[in-house]
Amino acid sequence: xxxxxxxxxxxxxxxxxxxxxxxxxxxxxxxxxxxxxxxxxxxxxxxxxxxxxxxxxxxxxxxxxxxxxxxxxxxxxxxxxxxxxxxxxxxxxxxxxxxxxxxxxxxxxxx
Amino acid sequence: xxxxxxxxxxxxxxxxxxxxxxxxxxxxxxxxxxxxxxxxxxxxxxxxxxxxxxxxxxxxxxxxxxxxxxxxxxxxxxxxxxxxxxxxxxxxxxxxxxxxxxxxxxxxxxxxxxxxxxxxxxxxxxxxxxxxxxxxxxxxxxxxxxxxxxxxxxxxxxxxxxxxxxxxxxxxxxxxxxxxxxxxxxxxxxxxxxxxxxxxxxxxxxxxxxxxxxxxxxxxxxxxxxxxxxxxxxxxxxxxxxxxxxxxxxxxxxxxxxxxxxxxxxxxxxxxxxxxxxxxxxxxxxxxxxxxxxxxxxxxxxxxxxxxxxxxxxxxxxxxxxxxxxxxxxxxxxxxxxxxxxxxxxxxxxxxxxxxxxxxxxxxxxxxxxxxxxxxxxxxxxxxxxxxxxxxxxxxxxxxxxxxxxxxxxxxxxxxxxxxxxxxxxxxxxxxxxxxxxxxxxxxxxxxxxxxxxxxxxxxxxxxxxxxxxxxxxxxxxxxxxxxxxxxxxxxxxxxxxxxxxxxxxxxxxxxxxxxxxxxxxxxxxxxxxxxxxxxxxxxxxxxxxxxxxxx
Ligand code: HEM
Ligand code: SF4
Numbered sequence: 063x064x065x066x067x068x069x070x071x072x073x074x075x076x077x078x079x080x081x082x083x084x085x086x087x088x089x090x091x092x093x094x095x096x097x098x099x100x101x102x103x104x105x106x107x108x109x110x111x112x113x114x115x116x117x118x119x120x121x122x123x124x125x126x127x128x129x130x131x132x133x134x135x136x137x138x139x140x141x142x143x144x145x146x147x148x149x150x151x152x153x154x155x156x157x158x159x160x161x162x163x164x165x166x167x168x169x170x171x172x173x
Numbered sequence: 174x175x176x177x178x179x180x181x182x183x184x185x186x187x188x189x190x191x192x193x194x195x196x197x198x199x200x201x202x203x204x205x206x207x208x209x210x211x212x213x214x215x216x217x218x219x220x221x222x223x224x225x226x227x228x229x230x231x232x233x234x235x236x237x238x239x240x241x242x243x244x245x246x247x248x249x250x251x252x253x254x255x256x257x258x259x260x261x262x263x264x265x266x267x268x269x270x271x272x273x274x275x276x277x278x279x280x281x282x283x284x285x286x287x288x289x290x291x292x293x294x295x296x297x298x299x300x301x302x303x304x305x306x307x308x309x310x311x312x313x314x315x316x317x318x319x320x321x322x323x324x325x326x327x328x329x330x331x332x333x334x335x336x337x338x339x340x341x342x343x344x345x346x347x348x349x350x351x352x353x354x355x356x357x358x359x360x361x362x363x364x365x366x367x368x369x370x371x372x373x374x375x376x377x378x379x380x381x382x383x384x385x386x387x388x389x390x391x392x393x394x395x396x397x398x399x400x401x402x403x404x405x406x407x408x409x410x411x412x413x414x415x416x417x418x419x420x421x422x423x424x425x426x427x428x429x430x431x432x433x434x435x436x437x438x439x440x441x442x443x444x445x446x447x448x449x450x451x452x453x454x455x456x457x458x459x460x461x462x463x464x465x466x467x468x469x470x471x472x473x474x475x476x477x478x479x480x481x482x483x484x485x486x487x488x489x490x491x492x493x494x495x496x497x498x499x500x501x502x503x504x505x506x507x508x509x510x511x512x513x514x515x516x517x518x519x520x521x522x523x524x525x526x527x528x529x530x531x532x533x534x535x536x537x538x539x540x541x542x543x544x545x546x547x548x549x550x551x552x553x554x555x556x557x558x559x560x561x562x563x564x565x566x567x568x569x570x571x572x573x574x575x576x577x578x579x580x581x582x583x584x585x586x587x588x589x590x591x592x593x594x595x596x597x598x599x600x601x602x603x604x605x606x607x608x609x610x611x612x613x614x615x616x617x618x619x620x621x622x623x624x625x626x627x628x629x630x631x632x633x634x635x636x637x638x639x640x641x642x643x644x645x646x647x648x649x650x651x652x653x654x655x656x657x658x659x660x661x662x663x664x665x666x667x668x669x670x671x672x673x674x675x676x677x678x679x680x681x682x683x684x685x686x687x688x689x690x691x692x693x694x695x696x697x698x699x700x701x702x703x704x705x706x707x708x709x710x711x712x713x714x715x716x717x718x719x720x721x722x723x724x725x
Binding site: 079081082083084085086122124125128129145146147148151152155156157158159162163 | 201222598600
């Protein structure tokens, strides 16, 4: 499987899929799940990242989301960017259907 | 076409009701994800990169117009107006919500469709030749055997928990369009000197991480013994197949490890036991009952030559090109087989919109006895079209962007969903197929290049059959960047071969140029009438290696 993140990544965000419809979501600072990467909380360093991941547990237990994991991001021009191609596609939608997915629905999605 | 009996319908209805309960319990939290995941997979529901994905079975690729209309409807109501036909002759929807799944499956059940045997370690949906019942040199309609196997294997208690998934394909003609030698079991229908029909059996083919070509273990299994023989193969696999290591669990590894002689010996021994017990002797009435479903439709008595067709070919160049590449010979005079390309230039291989599905359903209803086929090369087939109707069919298809005249040509590519949709992918597949398609868009040039199959997979699971593409492309991940490894000389027909790796992988920017270099090299060295694969078999990999790498 493609690597989601890199060991020693400086910045990481937390993603999962919503149980009821499978849509990709990101954990925000207020512990709500947002469909936009731009709303996500960003952890710096390993300890903060572990703490961020732990914050997924209550929503997994409440059956709101499934398969949470951390992935590497960077901060650029005031925005949050996914580093890998995989996570870039995940926060946007299929590159072959620009009319579908978050890229067609949300502001702040990046290529 | 096969119609459900009461037993089938009840079974499918019960499965929907059961899954409705399971989804309900998952959403309310009574079931955990760990408990639920195997249940959803048993019903064809995967979690993919962006959303859930539903894989719907199309047994041996045959659909009625009514069923296709239902798929169109499901695409509109529960998805985003399109679906994806796969190399396993199935259909995948990319966006359905879990909470809608029970209603969606109930709608499918109303037209005898379901998602059973599309996932998990069971005998999967049997695949077959899209020209079944229409091919000129067909010995027997392969759907009869496919349906017999479907009934035997569905929910067979011994086969629900195999070491790994199990795929069977059946071909009824000497030229193999079902890729039987890359399946766990491949069945070739044959005829012996006495004119009796029987089955040649191949085992241990497969792609994925360890590609293998199936080995022949029986030259002629008599008709009445087929299930007993298959059961014998399954028993040997169930006994010795490795459950300890997922990468070694397929039957191909077993056959490779113990060798084809030993495998044959073991199967023969089991077979002798089963025959003694006699339970699996196929009763003639049952075979006759199933055969009746696949009786040829009532073809008209027509002259083979059609004046209307000949006139239209002369008058319409686009039509002539389409006839040349997309229309195949039919066994009944005055009829033809029409292949509908789902590979428009620059399009997504295998994708079909709900509107296109409705259009094809209407055309099939009016011009091809109300049924159609899905091909493992991700196209559709109308198996019984009168030659005199070909132009009308072409015009209708053209109006829906379904008349791309490229079957078997370089732009008729197989591609898996890759990183655009798939959670397991290393790299994208579809954009490569699109770029290659655009590079070679010129139809005259495509015909000049001739038959050439390019297959792309986004990871080693090989859903895009890259190992057996004349040119295969495999996406690999190097530190989060997409790279593509190219193989040459693969084939999935009666001369099945696994492609050879040509050299170091290419970046996304390089790969289309590399394909162009390969094609130019082929054109430079080919001899009269040679297809790409013939040339490759004659000259080998070196000329291609040289032109690809030595100048750099
Ligand atoms: C997008 C979701 C998909 C997932 C998660 C997926 C997953 C997999 C995996 C894990 C395997 C390897 C299993 C093994 O070797 O034991 C596999 C094999 C295969 N898949 Fe898929 N697949 C997907 C979509 C598709 C599609 C769209 C097609 C058709 C275009 C397809 C056709 C195949 C075929 C033909 C194989 C067999 C290769 C072999 O012989 O081993 N899959 N798939
Ligand atoms: S080959 Fe890999 S990337 Fe492509 S669909 Fe299969 S699992 Fe996904």
